Amino acid sequence: MAVKVKxxxxxxxxxxxxxxxxxxxxxxxxxxNNLDQKYPGLGERISEAGKLRRFVNVYVNEEDVRxxxxxxxxxxxxxxxxxxxxxxxxxxxxx
Amino acid sequence: MGFxxxxxxxxxxREYPVDPIYVCEFCFGPLEVVYDYEGIKKVxxxxxxxxxxxxxxxxxxxxxxxxxxxxGLNSGFTPLVKANKLAKxxxxxxxxxxxxxxxxPTLSFKDRVVAVALSKAREFGFDTVACASTGNLxxxxxxxxxxxGFKRFIFIPASLEKSxxxxxxxxxPNLIAVDGNYDDVNRLCSEVANKYRWAFxxxxxxxxxxxxxxxQGYEIAEQLGWKAPDAVVVPSASGSLLTKIWKSFKExxxxxxxxxxxxxxxxxxxxxxxxIVTAIKAGVDVIKPVKPDTIAKSLAIGNPADGFYxxxxxxxxxxxxxxxxxxxxxxxIKLLARTEGIFAETAGGVTLASAIKLIKGGYIKQDxxxxxxxxxxxxxxxxxxxxxxxxxxxIKPNLKSFEEVLKKINEK
Numbered sequence: 001m002a003v004k005v006k007x008x009x010x011x012x013x014x015x016x017x018x019x020x021x022x023x024x025x026x027x028x029x030x031x032x033n034n035l036d037q038k039y040p041g042l043g044e045r046i047s048e049a050g051k052l053r054r055f056v057n058v059y060v061n062e063e064d065v066r067x068x069x070x071x072x073x074x075x076x077x078x079x080x081x082x083x084x085x086x087x088x089x090x091x092x093x094x095x
Numbered sequence: 096m097g098f099x100x101x102x103x104x105x106x107x108x109r110e111y112p113v114d115p116i117y118v119c120e121f122c123f124g125p126l127e128v129v130y131d132y133e134g135i136k137k138v139x140x141x142x143x144x145x146x147x148x149x150x151x152x153x154x155x156x157x158x159x160x161x162x163x164x165x166x167g168l169n170s171g172f173t174p175l176v177k178a179n180k181l182a183k184x185x186x187x188x189x190x191x192x193x194x195x196x197x198x199x200p201t202l203s204f205k206d207r208v209v210a211v212a213l214s215k216a217r218e219f220g221f222d223t224v225a226c227a228s229t230g231n232l233x234x235x236x237x238x239x240x241x242x243x244g245f246k247r248f249i250f251i252p253a254s255l256e257k258s259x260x261x262x263x264x265x266x267x268p269n270l271i272a273v274d275g276n277y278d279d280v281n282r283l284c285s286e287v288a289n290k291y292r293w294a295f296x297x298x299x300x301x302x303x304x305x306x307x308x309x310x311q312g313y314e315i316a317e318q319l320g321w322k323a324p325d326a327v328v329v330p331s332a333s334g335s336l337l338t339k340i341w342k343s344f345k346e347x348x349x350x351x352x353x354x355x356x357x358x359x360x361x362x363x364x365x366x367x368x369x370x371i372v373t374a375i376k377a378g379v380d381v382i383k384p385v386k387p388d389t390i391a392k393s394l395a396i397g398n399p400a401d402g403f404y405x406x407x408x409x410x411x412x413x414x415x416x417x418x419x420x421x422x423x424x425x426x427x428i429k430l431l432a433r434t435e436g437i438f439a440e441t442a443g444g445v446t447l448a449s450a451i452k453l454i455k456g457g458y459i460k461q462d463x464x465x466x467x468x469x470x471x472x473x474x475x476x477x478x479x480x481x482x483x484x485x486x487x488x489x490i491k492p493n494l495k496s497f498e499e500v501l502k503k504i505n506e507k
Binding site for chain 2: 045048066086
């Protein structure tokens with residue numbers, strides 16, 4: 001069993017269209033770095049210099065990690081991670 | 096005209112062309128309008144502004160439109176009232192009320208942002224305007240949209256005060272009352288905005304819309320004789336108004352309309368919904384969302400979009416924040432009415448009550464030239480003070496009956 005990670009629509013292009021991927025137990029930041037190995041480019045969209053980006057919310061079992069231990073929050077197998085942009089999607093004129 | 100370079104992410108700095116977009120595609124940060132201040136400085140002198148009509152478009156070079164404005168041509172330039180009686184009571188030498196209770200046409204500062212949003216929506220070629228609102232914005236989009244000939248979809252929390260609902264319906268928009276609080280309405284509107292090609296003033300037009308709030312700051316400085324105040328107290332819902340008033344002062348300094356800027360910016364919230372002030376008091380910039388529970392419904396945003404930036408402005412300027420109870424809000428509404436003859440909505444009560452605490456706490460000093468931003472009219476939220484005012488004297492239609500009452504009044 002691994003950690004389940006839900007990927008928001010704007011980032012699914014980087015996960016070959018997958019809505020959910022599997023990650024490794026450990027800290028949130030190590031999980032993100034490991035995912036970046038598998039899905040290059042994912043890491044820099046979610047974090048910068050080892051810190052979560054301000055307008056990306058990360059939830060562990062529906063709890064915002066900002067109220068846990070931020071990027072150092074420990075996740076274990078079976079946990080569910082959601083990555084959610086704080087402001088949902090933009091609109092383009094021609095969209 | 097047209098001094099806008101483009102849009103820029105406030106977080107990672109990536110640049111975008113002028114479009115109805117509001118989120119950075121890369122890091123999801125909010126987008127902000129970038130201006131050519133050197134160009135503006137060359138054309139916008141005090142005399143030029145002073146020669147123009149008394150509305151918010153007298154600062155049009157500092158607003159994000161390309162052509163001439165098409166909306167809100169009578170909005171803005173509200174009175175800056177010198178509040179001498181109130182100043183004595185609260186304990187500062189010089190106190191002013193920026194009185195947006197009389198903004199044309201819907202009696203709140205939202206007429207400023209909507210004037211800009213709808214002018215921009217016209218430039219983008221939209222035929223439908225929409226918003227998520229706690230009330231004041233709903234009125235303003237309904238009214239301006241009617242005058243400007245837009246189709247209108249207005250989303251409000253179903254629990255809003257009846258008087259606020261009627262004040263939207265009279266303009267005959269499509270009014271959608273959503274079961275849920277403002278944050279629920281906002282979330283729904285993000286989904287609707289992604290699906291329909293409408294100008295949601297506070298979603299996909301937000302970078303432009305929010306700039307309209309700067310006009311309150313420009314006016315304060317112009318009305319003080321081209322200087323910024325020492326202290327300004329701003330009610331905070333999303334936190335946007337506070338950040339834009341600060342931005343307006345900085346821009347005026349940059350282009351030489353004011354000489355110096357020593358303003359401290361203070362945030363005012365209701366205790367029942369104070370995520371920004373809680374962060375300020377704790378000295379952190381992480382905003383913990385709350386479930387609002389306050390009579391100040393126009394400020395009841397539990398997850399404020401600009402909360403982080405508001406805390407940063409407060410810190411940068413050396414200000415602070417205060418929060419106040421529902422009873423303190425009501426007492427302040429009544430105090431403002433009986434001293435200065437201004438009937439503010441609940442947000443105005445929040446601002447004055449918070450200012451009183453900030454003065455008592457020594458955060459605002461006795462000799463600080465202080466401005467209170469009063470952003471909406473009390474006639475919109477009469478329910479909030481029902482049963483909290485005095486009663487009329489009931490008499491028979493004859494002189495004797497009147498004089499009996501008069502005697503009692505004189506004995507009081």
